[in-house]
Amino acid sequence: MQERLRIAIIGAGYWGPNLARNFHASPDWELAAICDLDGERARRVADQVGNVAVVTDLNDVLTDAAIHAVAIATPARTHHAIALAALRAGKHVVVEKPLADTREHGDAMVREATERGLVLMADHTYCYTPAVQRIRELVEEGALGDILFIDSVRINLGLIQPDVDVFWDLAPHDLSIIDFILPGGLRPRSVSAQGADPLGAGKACVGYLTIPFGAGAIAHVHVNWLSPTKIRRMVIGGTKQTLVWDDLNPQQRLSIYDRGVDIERQSATSVERKASTVSYRLGDTWSPALPEHEALALMATEFAAAIREERAPRTDGRAAMRVLSVLDAAAVSLRAAGAAVPIEEDLPDLEVVA
Template sequence: MSTLHPLKVAVIGAGYWGPNLARNFANSPDWRLMAICDQDGSRAQQLADRTAAVAVTESVDELLASHDIDAVAIATPAQTHHDIAMRAIAAGKHVLVEKPLADNRADGVAMVTAAEKAGMVLMADHTYCYTPAVMKIRELVESGELGEILYVDSVRINLGLVQPDVDVFWDLAPHDLSILDFVLPGGLNSVAVSAQGADPLGSGKSCVGYLSLPLANGALAHIHVNWLSPTKIRQMVIGGSRRTLIWDDLNPQQRISVFDRGVTLQRQSDVLDDAAQRRASQISYRLGDTWSPALPEYEALAKMVGEFAISIREGRSSRTDGRAALRVLSVLEAANRSLTRGGRRSPVSGSGLLLEEAI
């Protein structure tokens, strides 16, 4: 348990995600939940009653002006994130924002810039990055256990609600994109993206989508998102030159499996001159053991709010800071452009630049 005085936080938004944030802040030794803010006062009061928050307000301005808080956690619709975050930063508050960071890259850039100039922590609630499984995947990639990453294939499908304000890419793909940014060496640094979407329901937005991103050294990431599947699948395959990892988030007994199986390509200089023999000799298959690492049990959101507190106290960027969220946002915008161009590859804004130039 922390021996430091708890930081003081307010949750803005008492709808779908706000209660999860409020519960974890209330239960954390690093935090003291001070207030709930929501335009619906009765909804805010109900959440405050469940989490022992001492204050309720319907006004963000009143919250920032009249309540003793160090930080705010924003759990409101994406189109409101920029306005609320900018007001909070101007008031000297650290900011946690649920995904996505904003509903457009320009607003995301403004948020990151304002926070850095003010010396405030801006963190994205990319919850999956704090799960035991994804933390282990990051560790295995960093240690070189998988070797050089050759491909990533991710599936996130279910029979879900068609969202009123965003398409399936903006609803589901941020999870996979934030995970890739978290675990891949160098983060999410694709220079272009191609996206294909379908709207078989006639809803006016893509309900099924496929996203392809070239990665470093000729590798490729592919993400499938779908609101219309009768079965729920949450899987990611990360193929490496040494080993391949499969993450099945819906299998609590064995979320991660590591396969010492794959294809080995010899250098052309190592084989015979004859073309046919060279092609045959270049490829060899290996079949080794399969193992599953033990994972600790904890709630990802608890880990996330702890990281928020540590970032503030140490004056450092969080593991899922505003720049990481901006990289995800940049890919989503590029996917939008690709959709309007019939799936043609679209450049990712800010990619390949120095950080200062990228934002």
Template sequence: MSRTPIGLAVIGAGYWGPNLVRNAQATPGMRLEYLCDLDVERARKVLGAYSTVRASGSLEEVLADPAVHAVAIATPAATHLQVAMAALEAGKHVLVEKPLAATLAEGQQLVAAARRRGLTLMLDHTYCYTAAVQHLRELVRGGGIGKVQYLDSVRINLGLVQPDVDVLWDLAPHDLSIFLSILPDDVTPIAVAAHGSDPIGAGRACVAHLTLQLTGGAMAHVHVNWLSPTKIRTMVIGGSARTVVWDDLQPAQRLSIYDRGVDRTDSNGNGDDARTRAIVSYRTGDMVAPALNEKEALRTMMAEFAASITEGRAPLTDGISGLRVLSILEAASASLAQGGAFMPVLDPSELPEEVSA
């Protein structure tokens, strides 16, 4: 496999499938063999000049072809279990659009099946492959901001109200996958509370807020909204030493690292002097905007999929990372049903051995 291109089939020619086609065609070590969709004409239109790529309306035909070593799935979440399981049972490596599956239980089945067969199962958590998030990952996990104290993310815009999922399941996976990618291994979600509203009568939450309790006393917050006329994509990661602001809509300065914050100081003595009673001090330092090597995130993600297959290693966004996102989403849905009560988040490491080992 490492000496010959990886034969890839993209499953789904809808919104996201064409992006996978374009980036697969541009990824060294990959050869796009098929674009599969129930609407074959739509698949042909997407392929356009890619005359060497076959359009097919049959998943069975694609999976039966020995030239196909891997599949990239861009179909609705409700179909992920069926399509991904069929691919794994056919011996194909699998890249699947977020979320991994419609439920945590279905995601566990896919992770277990991939592990039994020694196949790569990877999540298309595209934001994790942006230059900004990769820099954040190195900075936060490397201790560059000190101890993590809080994370605050806003992802709002006038978006498409989905017919099958609420705004949490549609948008929050982006923020949750980023959190899980950049946080140190000893900082993990333990409980989540969710609040949502449906002001337009869509039958599902269109505006929602998540609050995550993390180990070590840190807190994370996510605001997602389909109804905002203004698009905002910001994240603040506060640490004991530095604070980072990520504004994804500012390409000239996506990241700003502030040496500013609040430090606790010990109180000395019992006098009336304000300095002896103070327990905090304020730090004002420089702001640094690091230069980022901007590349298309989806191209980087596709290269990681190819490398994980040829090197026989787990990808950055593997099946377990998908389970972690699903565990938070399911706990958030339970919290919504319980009026916003904190609900425990399942740790995938505590799953049965055949899934978590």
């Protein structure tokens, strides 16, 4: 058996306990410490997972040569500074979404990891769920055909965050999923964002992203903190079949519809024959069986495998940067009353692990 890697959790707030529980249970990892400025909060998390050290000074974690990696579960505005300090201390890093609070900060994190030959991984948790992994397989094998559109809805009566708007809070989930399932990742030409603040909270509480990508296809993401009902649904339309993912329906999370629109283009030898013939396909509906496992457990396994195999993880820094680039452009679009904002290319010359 391989020796277990040792990891410290940085941040004992909302997400930290979930990370602590899964890394503690993983056969690949030894949970070495819970680090938080609030010692009592860190102690409560440590008590939930057994005899784990509590640390209130990040430097104590970074100077411990026996700790191989850190998992950062702190507010997005702190990710850049903590991750850079950890990488410079020789630690592998996994970061809660989003990777950073700006594209420039994310870029610096990826470059630092690359130069030091360390793993920088984004905790895009949904990408490790059985449903999303099956969607990726269906897209890869061509079951849906060419992707025509993606409609994603993530709404609930949620907590209005003090430091970010609804785009930065909720949309990273949808964007990371879209990036994960599309061959080559999410590489749109531009993004348009419309947001509203009907409560006067000082930030967008309701938002819509429009993202054109490749060959006329388009993605639309709706996020909302103010809905009295909770919806987690994505519709992926292809030239062959359409897939509906309903994350809140445990009995049938995935449904595949052999339904759609077929357009047969006629010969253009005359004006009359330039018209297209439209037909509607109404076929069967089926639901693939899905295995049961906790997404964070698989994420922890992937993080360890990437370190041991000296390779980039499936949700690496480059994937995180593609998500961050859309969020960054969306913020510019929001300030420009919804104008389309071009997306900068991600880091084509970099790999996460040297």
